[in-house]
Amino acid sequence: MQKFEFEVPDDVARRLTNETVEVELQPDELVMRSQAATKLVPVIKIWWYLLPAVLLGSLIFAQQLATGVEQIPLLGRGNSIGNMVTVLGSLCSWVIFIGAFIAQKRHHQAGARQFTWRMFIPVAIAVGIVLMVTEFTIFWTIDQMFVGAQFDIYTSIILITVCFAIMNYMMINLGLTISPAIMINLMTIMMLGGVVLSMLTNGNRDWWRHNFSYLGTQRSGAAWQFNLTLILTGLLMMALTDYLFVNLRHRFPTKGVLLTRMLMYFEATCLMGVGLFPNNDRFHWLHDQIAMWLVYGLLLIIIVIRWSMPMLGHQFIHLSDAIGGVMAIEYIGFQYIHYLSLTAFELLSFGLALAWILVFFQNLESLIDPLPASFMTHLKPVPITEFNQTSNE
Structure with a gap:
C-alpha cells in the first residue's frame, strides 16, 4: 500500500477530528468524507x-x-x-x-x-x-x-x-x-403558503382594494388561516432566534450580539401580535400600532447591525442598507406623496422584510457552522520505511 501526506491550513486543522474518513476517487476529484457524515443519510x-x-x-x-x-x-x-x-x-x-x-x-x-x-x-x-x-x-x-x-x-x-x-x-x-436550514425553509413556506392560501380562499376577490390586513379580519373568509400563519411564523422566528444566538454567543460574547437578539425577539413578538389582534373594529388601533412597531423595529435593526454585528460582513451590511432605503422610500411614497396604495405599501414591506429576515438567518447560520473549506495542496508520496519510522517514534 502506498502512503501519502498533504498539508492543510491551520484553521482547517483545528476543524479536523481524529477519526476514520472515507475517501472517494472520482474522475476529476478526490473526496474525503467523515464517517459521521455518512450516518446523516x-x-x-x-x-x-x-x-x-x-x-x-x-x-x-x-x-x-x-x-x-x-x-x-x-x-x-x-x-x-x-x-x-x-x-x-x-x-x-x-x-x-x-x-x-x-x-x-x-x-x-x-x-x-x-x-x-x-x-x-x-x-x-x-x-x-x-x-x-x-x-x-x-x-x-x-x-x-x-x-x-x-x-x-x-x-x-x-x-x-x-x-x-x-x-x-x-x-x-x-x-x-x-436542521436550522430546513427550519428557515419551513418558516418561508409557512409565511408565503399561509398568505397565498388566505388570498385564494378569503372569498372576496376585491380584498386588495382594502388593505393587506383585511385578510385577517372577520369580513374575510380566511381570517383564521392568515392570523394563525402570522402567530406561528412569529413563534418559529423566536425559536430560530433563540437557537442561532445561543450558539453565536459562544463565539461572539458581545453586547451588540445581545442587543440584536433582543430586537429580533421584539420583531417576533410584534409579528405574533399582528395575528393575535386582527384589524377588526375592536383591535384596529392596537393592530396598527403593533404593525408600525414591526416596521420601526426592523429599520432599527438594519441601522444598528453595522455596529452590533460587524462580523456579518460588508456585503450583508450593504444589502441591509439597500432594503432599508427602499422601505424608507416606499413609506414616503405612501404617507406623503400618496403614490402607493395601502395594500401596495403593505405587500412591498412584507416582501422586503421577509427577504431580509431570511438572508439574516442564513448569515447567522454560516457564522455558527462555517462553510466547507477549500484549499490547494500537494499530495506527496511517503516511502514505507519513512512512514514506519515516523509511526514508531
Whole structure:
C-alpha cells in the first residue's frame, strides 16, 4: 500500500477530528468524507411508513363500509378524500415526525442534536401546521381542476393509503434530517403558503382594494388561516432566534450580539401580535400600532447591525442598507406623496422584510457552522520505511 501526506491550513486543522474518513476517487476529484457524515443519510425501513398507512387506511375502509358509503368525493364537507388526508393523514404523520425527532434527539444523532428541548414545541407545531396547510392547498388546487370529482370506495381507499404512506415517509425523513436550514425553509413556506392560501380562499376577490390586513379580519373568509400563519411564523422566528444566538454567543460574547437578539425577539413578538389582534373594529388601533412597531423595529435593526454585528460582513451590511432605503422610500411614497396604495405599501414591506429576515438567518447560520473549506495542496508520496519510522517514534 502506498502512503501519502498533504498539508492543510491551520484553521482547517483545528476543524479536523481524529477519526476514520472515507475517501472517494472520482474522475476529476478526490473526496474525503467523515464517517459521521455518512450516518446523516437516513435509512428508512419500508414498514416505518407503510404499516401505519395501511392500518389507518383499513380503519377508514371499515368505517366507510359500516356506514354504507359507495362514493367518496375528492373534496367537500364531511367525509372526502381531501379532508381525511388533510386531517387524519397529517395527524398520523405528525405523530411519526415527533417520534423520529425525539428518538434522534435522545440519542444525539443527526440534525436533531443541534436543537434544544425548549425548541421542540415550536418546531413540532410549525411542522404540523405546514403539513396541514400544504395538504389543504394541494387538494384545493386539484379540486379546482376536477370540480365535483368522486371515486368508488375501493379507489378512494387506495388513494388515501398512498397519500398516507407518502406523508409518513416525508415526515420520517424530515425528523431524521431536520436542521436550522430546513427550519428557515419551513418558516418561508409557512409565511408565503399561509398568505397565498388566505388570498385564494378569503372569498372576496376585491380584498386588495382594502388593505393587506383585511385578510385577517372577520369580513374575510380566511381570517383564521392568515392570523394563525402570522402567530406561528412569529413563534418559529423566536425559536430560530433563540437557537442561532445561543450558539453565536459562544463565539461572539458581545453586547451588540445581545442587543440584536433582543430586537429580533421584539420583531417576533410584534409579528405574533399582528395575528393575535386582527384589524377588526375592536383591535384596529392596537393592530396598527403593533404593525408600525414591526416596521420601526426592523429599520432599527438594519441601522444598528453595522455596529452590533460587524462580523456579518460588508456585503450583508450593504444589502441591509439597500432594503432599508427602499422601505424608507416606499413609506414616503405612501404617507406623503400618496403614490402607493395601502395594500401596495403593505405587500412591498412584507416582501422586503421577509427577504431580509431570511438572508439574516442564513448569515447567522454560516457564522455558527462555517462553510466547507477549500484549499490547494500537494499530495506527496511517503516511502514505507519513512512512514514506519515516523509511526514508531
